[in-house]
Amino acid sequence: MYQESTRYNAIVIGAGMSGGWSAKELCERGLKTLLLERGPDVKHIRDYPTATKNPWEFDHRGEMPLKIREENPSIARCYAYREDNAHFFVKDTDHPYVQDRPFDWIRGYQVGGKSLMWARQTQRWSDFDFEGPARDGFAVDWPIRYADLEPWYTKVERFVGISGNRDGIDVLPDGEFLPAWDLNCVQQYFQKSVKENYRDRHVIFGRCAHLSDPQPIHLEQNRGKCLARRECERGCPIGGYFSANSSTIPWAAKTGNLTLRPDAVVESILYDSGSGKAKGVRVIDANTKQVVEYEADLIFLNAGAINSIALLLNSTSTAFPEGLGNHNGLLGKYVAFHNYRGKINAICEDFGELREIGRKPSSGYLPRFRNVYKQETDFLRGYAAGFGASRGFVGAPTTGWGEQLRESILGAKPKLGPWRVGSHMMGATLPKEESYVNLDPTKKDEWGMPLIHIAMDYDDNDEKMLQDFFDQFSEMFERAGFKEIKTRDTKQAPGLDIHEMGGVRMGRDPKTSLLNEWNQLHTCSNVIVSDGACMTSTSTQNPSLTYMAIAARAAHHAVDQLEKGTL
Amino acid sequence: MNRREALEALAIMSAGTFFLGGCADRPAEELIVNGRFVPDKRHLEYLTKISEAILPLHDIKERVGEPAAYILTMMNDCRSTEQVAQFVAGFEEYKLLMQSQYQKLRKAAPAEIIDLMQEQLASAEISGALEYFVVSMRSLSIDHLRSSELYMADMHEYKLVPDPYSPCAPV
Numbered sequence: 001m002y003q004e005s006t007r008y009n010a011i012v013i014g015a016g017m018s019g020g021w022s023a024k025e026l027c028e029r030g031l032k033t034l035l036l037e038r039g040p041d042v043k044h045i046r047d048y049p050t051a052t053k054n055p056w057e058f059d060h061r062g063e064m065p066l067k068i069r070e071e072n073p074s075i076a077r078c079y080a081y082r083e084d085n086a087h088f089f090v091k092d093t094d095h096p097y098v099q100d101r102p103f104d105w106i107r108g109y110q111v112g113g114k115s116l117m118w119a120r121q122t123q124r125w126s127d128f129d130f131e132g133p134a135r136d137g138f139a140v141d142w143p144i145r146y147a148d149l150e151p152w153y154t155k156v157e158r159f160v161g162i163s164g165n166r167d168g169i170d171v172l173p174d175g176e177f178l179p180a181w182d183l184n185c186v187q188q189y190f191q192k193s194v195k196e197n198y199r200d201r202h203v204i205f206g207r208c209a210h211l212s213d214p215q216p217i218h219l220e221q222n223r224g225k226c227l228a229r230r231e232c233e234r235g236c237p238i239g240g241y242f243s244a245n246s247s248t249i250p251w252a253a254k255t256g257n258l259t260l261r262p263d264a265v266v267e268s269i270l271y272d273s274g275s276g277k278a279k280g281v282r283v284i285d286a287n288t289k290q291v292v293e294y295e296a297d298l299i300f301l302n303a304g305a306i307n308s309i310a311l312l313l314n315s316t317s318t319a320f321p322e323g324l325g326n327h328n329g330l331l332g333k334y335v336a337f338h339n340y341r342g343k344i345n346a347i348c349e350d351f352g353e354l355r356e357i358g359r360k361p362s363s364g365y366l367p368r369f370r371n372v373y374k375q376e377t378d379f380l381r382g383y384a385a386g387f388g389a390s391r392g393f394v395g396a397p398t399t400g401w402g403e404q405l406r407e408s409i410l411g412a413k414p415k416l417g418p419w420r421v422g423s424h425m426m427g428a429t430l431p432k433e434e435s436y437v438n439l440d441p442t443k444k445d446e447w448g449m450p451l452i453h454i455a456m457d458y459d460d461n462d463e464k465m466l467q468d469f470f471d472q473f474s475e476m477f478e479r480a481g482f483k484e485i486k487t488r489d490t491k492q493a494p495g496l497d498i499h500e501m502g503g504v505r506m507g508r509d510p511k512t513s514l515l516n517e518w519n520q521l522h523t524c525s526n527v528i529v530s531d532g533a534c535m536t537s538t539s540t541q542n543p544s545l546t547y548m549a550i551a552a553r554a555a556h557h558a559v560d561q562l563e564k565g566t567l
Numbered sequence: 568m569n570r571r572e573a574l575e576a577l578a579i580m581s582a583g584t585f586f587l588g589g590c591a592d593r594p595a596e597e598l599i600v601n602g603r604f605v606p607d608k609r610h611l612e613y614l615t616k617i618s619e620a621i622l623p624l625h626d627i628k629e630r631v632g633e634p635a636a637y638i639l640t641m642m643n644d645c646r647s648t649e650q651v652a653q654f655v656a657g658f659e660e661y662k663l664l665m666q667s668q669y670q671k672l673r674k675a676a677p678a679e680i681i682d683l684m685q686e687q688l689a690s691a692e693i694s695g696a697l698e699y700f701v702v703s704m705r706s707l708s709i710d711h712l713r714s715s716e717l718y719m720a721d722m723h724e725y726k727l728v729p730d731p732y733s734p735c736a737p738v
Contacts, residue, residue: 054716054727056632061714065644185735227728358732393723398709401681405622405705409712413722416738 008034008259009562010298011281013266013311016113017544018531018551019302020244020252021156025555026300027257031562034259034294035249038286038303039109041262042088042116044245048235050084058083074104077496080117081106085233088116098440100455104495105306111262112245113304114498117233120209120241120361121542122162123384124153124173128372129539132428136371136380139334139431140507142536143517146173152549160242160548161218163226163362164207172204172367172541178212180205181228181360185351186389186419190364193480200372201476203387206365209242209545221247228359241361263287265447268315269299269324269527277526278324284447297567298526298558301504302551305335305532309437309503310452312529325504325514325521332437334505335454336538338497339383339427339462341490342469346482348389348419355391355416363388366423368540370468379464383427384540385473391419421482425469428538429462429494431502456494499543501535519554526567530554595659602648604639604655611635613662613672614704620677621684622708631715638707650699657700661687664697 009031012022019035026033041047055062062083069076072092081089090107097105108114127146134141150173157176164177183191183205191203210226211218223239223246232241239246252258263286270293272279280295301308309332315324323331363386370382393414398405435457439450470487477485494500507513510522519530530551532543561567598606606614614635624631642654664687665672669679684701687693712718719725 052727054719055725056714056716056719059640060645061637061710063641063645066647067644181732182734188735228732229728231727353738354735355738356732356734357736358729360732360734395713395722401621401685401705402677403623405709406624406712409622409709409718410722 006034006294008032008294008296010034010300010558011036011294011296012300012302013281014038014113014301014303014307014531015111015249015260015262016108016244016302016304016531017115017118018547019113019300020115020248021548021551022300022302022528022530022555023258024248024252025552026298026559027252027255029556029559030255030257031298031559032257032259033252034261034296035252036264036266036281036283036294037109037111037113037260037262038265039111039262041260042110042112042235042245044235044239044243044250045237048237049087050234051231051237053084053234074495075106077104077492078106078498079496080119080233082233084231085117085235088233088235095445096451098443098451098453100453101457102493103454103456104493105454105500106495106498107304111249111260112243115243115544116235116245118243118498118544119542120232121365122157122160122164122207122209122545123365123367123541124175125149125539125541125546126171126173128171128368129537129541132381132539133537136375138380139537140505140509140512143506143508143513148517149546149549149553152553153545156545156548156552158215159217160209160247160545161211161214161223162207162545163205163210163212165205167202167204169202169204169367171369171372175207177207178215180207181212181362183364184356184389185354186348186421187364187387189348189351190387190389190421190480194366194476197476197479198369201366201369203364203366206362206386208362210361211240221251223247226361228361230359230361232361264292265449266303266311267291267447267449269301269311271315271317271319271324271524273317273319276319276524278524284449286447289447297562298528300551300555300558301527301529301533302531305500305503305535306437306452306454308529308531308533309335310439310450312504313437313439314450320523325524325527327523328511328514330505330512331514332503333433333435334431335435335437335456335503336429336431336501336535337456337494338499338538338540339429339458339465340424340497341458341462341492342383342425342427342466342473343422343488343490344424344470344473344477344485345420345422345488346477346485348421348480348482350481351419370465370472377464377468379461379468380430381428381461381465382540383425383465383469385423385425385469387421387423389419389421391416393417421477423473425466426497426540426542427462427465427469428540430459431505431537432459437503454495456500458494499532499538501532501538501543504529504533505536506534507536518557519550520558526558528554528558592662595655595662596652599652599655602651603643604651606639609673610658613658614638616672616675617661617680617704618708618711620680621705622712623677624712627717630717631712634708634711637711638704641707641710642703653696653699654703657694657696657698660694660697661700
């Protein structure tokens, strides 16, 4: 039943990190743009219900109720899923999927998507990353290099606002930075220790999407200076960190060219065999289940890697019976993620006379140092790592009963404990053909969409890399004089890194890839996939900055082509 | 009088009070609804009284809130139905022991409430339910205070908007 048919210049599917950028760029270029989001609207400030609450104002003081944890085991394992922001996470039970291999899928179905709850780490890729597959012989060669993306990184960074230092490290190119926060004394000490002991390893401030010194472009977005509250995942009413809600979407709306349509589940992209192009999308209203079709010259797919794959697979036609653009059977294959299994913790017995006051929104970061200039290990690629150091208050033991117990808690102010240090690995995993996302042939969800199957897993390369992380960081910690060093393999399933990538990979050869260097489907050029699904390989950096740069670049190129009449 | 003798004596006493309608407590187990403990007014007062004996907060309640409400919320929402049942069974056992060894719970002094808990924890015969009740009451009372505004703001210096960042400040 068709209630409505409306035409736009462009349709963007997914109003999150990359979709916001697609919409912003298209609207700025004058295209009437429909931005579709399967979840509800989340208006900046208005829809951050917990943003200004103190921890003691929550019923369970931060602990998630047992029923929710039991019914939603995947999101319950996510570090960011808490009582204060649970409303931004998709419950496992609301949107089931099939884990052909264990996979904890963390999703945010709302306007803004996961840009509301992201970790805000923004490190550029370098040619050591883009050239990785070609050098090491896995996946396929990226059709772009750093030089292709560099101006777009710059554009995105200026608009988003990135705090960081110009560190001069070739594996992690510098960008357009606002002032960084300082590392604390133990982080500075470790930075010095690593520099003295290793020529090619660096500890830097983790570049992050926080406004340390808002510039006119940020004030124009009505965003203010980050107060380092560290309650970011609740939504920031100041706009101190970047989200699509505070930044790209209202910016796009200001042009007068944006139509935002929340609660719109895109069922498929409609293909016109006559023109060989996509002509629009079919949408199911999330609440009423009514079906609507929209038409446009350009279709941008920014639904998040797994959902973008699923949508293409569900967009079948006579020309593409196995899914739109799937001319070579590779759609949904070669998906990958980041290996976050390794953790290491220790005590720093020095600096007892010093402490940190206040908070900062990011931490230390060690860019990849393994297999950069040459192959030096028995595994391919490498890992980056975070580095944190903090000391908390330690209360006296709670002893006794009655007044004695009260005295033990309130009688004396808690003392500062020792400095605790820790790192976690962020390892590249290799895209493999046997890792896939596909659709269930019979089971469907509430909206009649096929259930999504996911299969990704660690391999021997990942296991060797994990052991190397333990070995190398144990050595670095020992050389720094840290004590009580303990390594831990969390054995977590893929997914909790929240960095699923690939499945609609870019490449030079249409036989072995699905997207060209401008993120257009090789076989349906007005469909542009510019979210995580386009990634040919994963490298080690948190990927959102790269998604945003790719999305902006792809949008501009598509509009250029449209204007020239070559699309 | 050991615990078993006390319970036997109490059973006899309870039979006697059965006919004194209005004076007797409802067994706590009757207050479990759909796996959740829904105390009546009297049992809520008991929880408050026990918590207050374990960890007196009467003069600072304005800044720490009601422990009984917190204890109930955490027990019902964050523990399993089996644990709720164990907690409630232990609560009932505690009430009966109090009555047999000291006096009715509603009249018991804080020292008596604590003494009975300590005695039972020290006893090799303590039931699993009673131990769970006592340990939970104590730990949840402590958690309640430690997650309160008073403790977090005054003792741990928590501020929603923190002081300006200083990476290497003297202690």
